[in-house]
Amino acid sequence: MTAGLVVALWGPTGAPGVSTVAAALAGELAAAMRVILVDANLTRGALGVLLKAAQGGNIVSATRFPAPRGAACAPGQLQDHRAGFRLLPGIPGPAQGLSVEPTALAAVLDRLRGAADLVLVDVGSRLVVPPAGMAAAGSDAGSGHAAALAAADLALVIARATRLGVSDLLLQYPLLDQALARGAGAGTAERWCVLNNGSGRRMRTDEGRVTGALGGRTDGEAPLRVVAYLPHHHEAVDDAEEQGLPVTVARRDSPLSRAILPVADRLAAAADRRRAAP
Numbered sequence: 001m002t003a004g005l006v007v008a009l010w011g012p013t014g015a016p017g018v019s020t021v022a023a024a025l026a027g028e029l030a031a032a033m034r035v036i037l038v039d040a041n042l043t044r045g046a047l048g049v050l051l052k053a054a055q056g057g058n059i060v061s062a063t064r065f066p067a068p069r070g071a072a073c074a075p076g077q078l079q080d081h082r083a084g085f086r087l088l089p090g091i092p093g094p095a096q097g098l099s100v101e102p103t104a105l106a107a108v109l110d111r112l113r114g115a116a117d118l119v120l121v122d123v124g125s126r127l128v129v130p131p132a133g134m135a136a137a138g139s140d141a142g143s144g145h146a147a148a149l150a151a152a153d154l155a156l157v158i159a160r161a162t163r164l165g166v167s168d169l170l171l172q173y174p175l176l177d178q179a180l181a182r183g184a185g186a187g188t189a190e191r192w193c194v195l196n197n198g199s200g201r202r203m204r205t206d207e208g209r210v211t212g213a214l215g216g217r218t219d220g221e222a223p224l225r226v227v228a229y230l231p232h233h234h235e236a237v238d239d240a241e242e243q244g245l246p247v248t249v250a251r252r253d254s255p256l257s258r259a260i261l262p263v264a265d266r267l268a269a270a271a272d273r274r275r276a277a278p
């Protein structure tokens with residue numbers, strides 16, 4: 001059995017671009033490895049809409065229908081996307097009122113690990129973290145998000161590269177930290193930060209604010225490292241949306257896609273390291 005790398009992509013409130021970056025990384029890496037993209041934003045699943053997914057399975061049915069022995073989910077849940085990865089769509093819009101049991105979500109992610117080299121999980125911003133020593137429970141979407149983070153090997157934090165975006169990140173980071181501390185690695189999972197949708201003018205200032213506030217901690221806590229700064233590029237995300245494709249597939253030559261490449265390379269290397277581990 002293979003042991004794929006589970007990466008949770010999370011960002012604070014303010015729609016910093018988590019879904020855009022998650023889809024872009026899936027599209028970029030699909031040619032090199034087996035990638036599964038999971039929409040676990042339980043308040044506003046966007047990937048099915050953004051990537052024009054067909055009708056079929058989703059995160060709710062995948063957590064509720066029993067998986068056959070040796071399979072990650074019931075038949076028909078994972079969709080083959082034309083960009084080359086497999087997609088487990090979410091539930092669009094908060095009006096659906098469907099809930100996902102946090103432990104069932106963690107169990108699905110763990111099974112998907114055995115079916116891919118890389119599992120990219122789009123996690124919603126709301127976090128409800130259980131008290132220490134307790135398993136996540138309840139129907140609040142925030143509990144599901146916290147469980148998805150706890151199940152991950154690596155957290156990729158997307159923050160909007162603006163004064164407000166960085167402020168949102170710094171204010172909400174302690175909750176993320178608590179959610180990761182509930183994981184099997186007790187908070188030792190690596191954390192990378194991507195600043196997105198920036199103008200370039202404040203690049204150094206925004207990076208400095210994140211690393212200054214969160215990067216230097218050494219008290220046994222994994223620091224948050226800024227690994228990329230992605231430019232605002234309306235035209236490329238517009239084209240991608242129109243075509244229902246990741247931006248790295250629809251507009252591979254765009255400045256946005258080019259800036260995402262080093263993050264994809266880092267993830268590929270992390271997935272290789274995990275595969276090679278005994």
Ligand SMILES: Nc1ncnc2c1ncn2[C@@H]1O[C@H](COP(=O)(O)OP(=O)(O)OP(=O)(O)O)[C@@H](O)[C@H]1O
Nearest residue numbers: 011015016017018019020044197231232233234237
């Ligand atoms: N680098 C970028 N350049 C231009 N537009 C961008 C960029 N990144 C994201 N966007 C746009 O910002 C909006 C929010 O992006 P997205 O839906 O990916 O955010 P999110 O963090 O997943 O939000 P939510 O909290 O709703 O899940 C979208 O309209 C998207 O096209």
Ligand SMILES: [Mg+2]
Nearest residue numbers: 018019041046
């Ligand atoms: Mg989203």
